[in-house]
Every structure is written in structure tokens, then in C-alpha cells.
Amino acid sequence: MTQQAPQTPTCWFCGRRPPERDSASEWEMHRETGVKDEEVASIAKPEWEPVTVPVPRCAECKRAHDRRESFVEKGWKVGLLVGLVLLAAMFLSGLLGATALGARLLFVPSRAIILTPVIVFGSGVAGGIVGWLFGKSSLPPGVRDQGSATLHPNIRRMEEQGWKIGAKPRV
Numbered sequence: 001m002t003q004q005a006p007q008t009p010t011c012w013f014c015g016r017r018p019p020e021r022d023s024a025s026e027w028e029m030h031r032e033t034g035v036k037d038e039e040v041a042s043i044a045k046p047e048w049e050p051v052t053v054p055v056p057r058c059a060e061c062k063r064a065h066d067r068r069e070s071f072v073e074k075g076w077k078v079g080l081l082v083g084l085v086l087l088a089a090m091f092l093s094g095l096l097g098a099t100a101l102g103a104r105l106l107f108v109p110s111r112a113i114i115l116t117p118v119i120v121f122g123s124g125v126a127g128g129i130v131g132w133l134f135g136k137s138s139l140p141p142g143v144r145d146q147g148s149a150t151l152h153p154n155i156r157r158m159e160e161q162g163w164k165i166g167a168k169p170r171v
Contacts, residue, residue: 009056010056011056011057011058011061012025012055012056012057012144012148012149012152013025013057013058013061013065013143013144013146013148013149014058014060014061014142014143014144015142016058016142017058017060017061018058019056019057019058020057020058020059020062022059023057023058023059023061023062024054024055024056024057025054025055025057025062025065025146025149026052026053026054026055027052027053027054027055027149027150027155027165028050028051028052028053028165028166028167029050029051029052029053029155029158029163029164029165029166030048030049030050030051030163030164030166030167030168030169031048031049031161031162031163031164032046032047032048032049033046033047033048033049048168048169049168050167050168051158051163053154053155053158054154055149055152055154055155056152060140061143064138064139064140064143065139065146067135067138068132068135068136068138068139068145068146069135070135071131071132071134071135071138072128072131072132072135073131074131075127075128075129075130075131075132075134075135076124076125076127076128076131077124077127078127078131079123079124079125079126079127079128079130079131080120080121080123080124080127082123082127083119083120083121083122083123083124084120086119086123087116087119087120090119150165
């Protein structure tokens with residue numbers, strides 16, 4: 001007769017260390033509860049039941065995930081700043097007559113209305129992507145990305161019961 005020690009939980013993301021309650025990756029989920037009365041159901045607004053599902057994570061993996069999110073946040077902020085500087089440089093070059101490009105692009109209102117958000121937000125998106133790539137490379141070897149939490153049995157079990165990932169929809 002062999003005796004096995006009870007299985008102790010491990011971090012879902014690294015599979016090595018014990019999880020900590022304060023470090024759990026929490027995922028919001030929701031499902032439609034519906035209306036019981038058939039006559040009212042066709043015209044009633046849907047009702048939603050929200051729940052938060054924890055996925056076990058150790059403190060080291062939480063720090064790695066937080067660091068990655070920090071890279072993305074800094075990336076899009078720097079990208080927005082670069083976009084604003086680029087826009088200002090184009091505007092000043094057109095204003096000073098240094099190049100005809102700035103004048104042709106930004107001093108025609110129909111083009112300026114389109115180009116201003118494209119330049120600024122495009123730079124922000126590009127910065128966010130660069131931050132995401134740097135953040136991805138900052139994860140230690142053997143640590144799963146935070147998105148892999150959707151594969152955890154807690155989340156899978158809830159999905160089988162009709163729950164959907166995400167906060168309840170605003171109706």
C-alpha cells in the first residue's frame with residue numbers, strides 16, 4: 001500500500017512555487033440570468049450575474065506580469081508623446097516654411113482633421129506594441145503569459161456552465 005502526500009497547489013503560471021492569495025490573477029466573468037416570466041422575457045432587459053474567478057499565482061509571477069504590463073503602459077505613453085512631438089515638428093516646419101510637406105499636410109483643414117489623430121494615436125499604438133514586445137521578452141523562462149489563465153480549470157469549468165470571460169455587458 002503506497003501513501004501519497006496530498007497534492008499541494010502550485011502557481012498556474014510557473015508550476016513550481018506555491019500560490020499566494022494576494023497574488024492571484026482574478027478574472028471577471030458573467031452570464032445572463034434571464035427573466036422567468038415568458039411574456040415579460042421578450043421585452044425585458046437581460047439581467048447579468050457577475051463573478052470573479054481566481055487563478056492561483058505566486059508572488060514572483062505576479063511581479064513578472066506587473067512588469068510586463070508596465071512596459072506596455074510606458075510604451076503607449078511614450079508613443080503618444082512621440083506622436084505629439086512629430087505633429088508639432090510638422091506644424092512648425094510648415095509654419096516656418098522650412099518644408100512644403102508640413103504646409104501641404106497640416107495647413108489644409110480636411111487633411112489636418114484626418115492626419116492629427118492618425119499621427120498621434122498611430123504613434124501611441126506603435127509604442128504600445130513595442131512595449132508589449134519588450135514586456136513579453138521580460139518574462140522569465142518557464143513563466144506563462146497572464147493570458148494563459150483562460151486555460152485554467154477554474155475558468156474552463158465556469159465556461160462549461162455558460163459563463164463568459166469579461167465584465168458584465170452594459171445594456
